[in-house]
Amino acid sequence: MMNVLMSYVLLLLVAFNVQANDWREARIEVQTLFNNALSEDDIYNASWAIYSPSKKIDWHFSGGQFSSGEKVTGANPFYTASIGKTFTSTAIAMLYERGYLKLTDEVTNYLPKEVVSGLHLFEGKDYSSEITIEQLLQHTSGLPDYFGDETYDDLPNATALLFAETDRMWTPVELLNISKKSMRPHFKPGASYRYSENGYVLLGLIVEQVSGLRLHDFFQQHIFTPLNMNNTYMHLRAKPRFATKKMSEVYVQNTNISTFKSLSLDWAGGGLVSTARDLNRFQMALHTFQLVTAETLEKMQQWIPESKGLYYGFGLRKVSSAERFSSNFNLNMIGHTGSTSSFMFYCPDLDIYLSGTFNQINQAQKSITAPFSILTYLQGDESNEK
Incomplete structure (x- = not known):
């Protein structure tokens, strides 16, 4: 019996080593890609995490x-910017599933008159009371972007x-008043x-009004803590669950903006700080229906065209390579x-989760090109195995 058990263990070890060797070349190629990006003059730091449970890949750069x-x-978290939109849309989806709201509801059902009034004055008519939650989620409300x-009066955006x-x-x-005073809706x-x-x-x-919690507290109670996202928090408004290293510096060209309190201009649309591994933990939970049901996730993936090869759902973006x-x-x-230049993507075709950042606003295009480049290496290796 002992000999049979030992043989089984040895077979498992051999299988694991074979699989690890299969991905060794791809890992070297991805490391080279990372190193090349990091060598660029305006990239001061970067962090990536690549995870696949089916392929037993768990890489960090x-x-x-x-x-x-x-x-x-x-271990140094980074400013995720608009990745935060996926968290806010997920919070809305969770409240929807619990019966607190409907996606087709008008926002006036949940927000005070002083907040909604004057939001959408277009061609002489006030459409503020007609805006729905799903329009906000999918950027089809016509509202300006502060x-x-x-601005039409030379005030700063x-x-x-x-x-x-x-x-x-x-x-x-x-934040809403910036556009209320000086911007016009688009349609x-x-x-x-x-x-x-x-x-x-x-x-x-709306999340705050419906749940009775501040947005960062809702995230903490219903997303971060259940998923053990211990290094994720709302920048300038909350602290991480456990002691966390300082946030990586983020740049606009050569200017370090990490210490600016004015980063509070970003909130529900992108004010989170996280690590690449925490982001992968979140998106894996989302795509394996730990946060919302398959039916609700399908609603979140009702795609409309955004630009060439890009489609937008409810707080989710799809890229067709x-x-x-x-x-x-x-x-x-x-x-x-x-x-x-942050990114958080799941590739269902390969069952791979990718998250990371270059912490450089002037390199924002890399938030799409870099993950695609990573996937081409992994796709190539997978094709070679077949």
């Missing part, structure tokens, strides 16, 4: 340093305010698609990107 000279490791849109008032702590209502609610940070501020306020890059590899990535 990190490098660079703080301005003090201290090394950046995978970060990216220009949020991008300018980030640098102009670096010590200011912003409230969610103040009637539901008529088209246009990315809007305003919509996700409203969604964050065949369309986006005219690639021979027909792979889809589902997740989100952030302006800080």
Whole structure:
């Protein structure tokens, strides 16, 4: 009996070693890709995590340093920017499943009149009361974007305010007022698609109104703690569950903006700090129905065109590699990107989760090109095995 058991253990070890060897070349290629990116002049630090339960891949890459000279490791969390939209949309989906709201409800059902009033004045008509939750989730409300849109009266938008008032702590209502005062909507609610940070501020306020919790507390109680995301928190508004290393520095060209209190201009649409491993833990839970049901996740993946090869659902973005890059590899990535060149994607075709950042706003395009490059290496290795 002992001999049989020992033989079985040896077979398992051999199988594991064979599989590990199968991915060794791909890991070297991904490491080279990471090193090449890190060597670019305006990338000061980076962190990636690649995970696949079916392929037994659990890789992490990190490098660079703080301005003090201290090394950046995978334990240093980073500013995730618009990846936070997936967390806010998931919070809405969880409340929907529990019967607290309907996705087709108007936002006026949940928010005070002073918040909603004057939100959507378009061509002489106030459409504020017609905006629905699902329109906010999918960026089809027509609302302006207080970060990216220009003002009509030469007042600064949020991008300018980030640098102009670096010590200011912003409230969610103040964020909405930036566009209320100086920006115009783009179309009637539901008529088209246009990315809007305003919509996700409203969604964050709805989560707070319905749940009775501050948004960062809702995340902590219903997402971070159950998933053991111990290094994830809302920047400037909360602390991580356990002691966590300091946040990696994030740059705009050569300017380190990590210490700016004005990063509070980002909230429900992208104010989270996390690690690549924590982000993979979250998206695996989402795609294996630990947070919402399969039916609800399917609702979140009702795609509409965003740009070439990009589609948007409810706080989720889909990238079609065949369309986006005219690639021979027909792979889809589902997740989100952030302006800080952060990314969080699941590739269902290969069962691979990828998360990471370059912490450089001027390299935002890498939030899509880098994960696709990683997948091509892994797809190539998988094809060679067959």
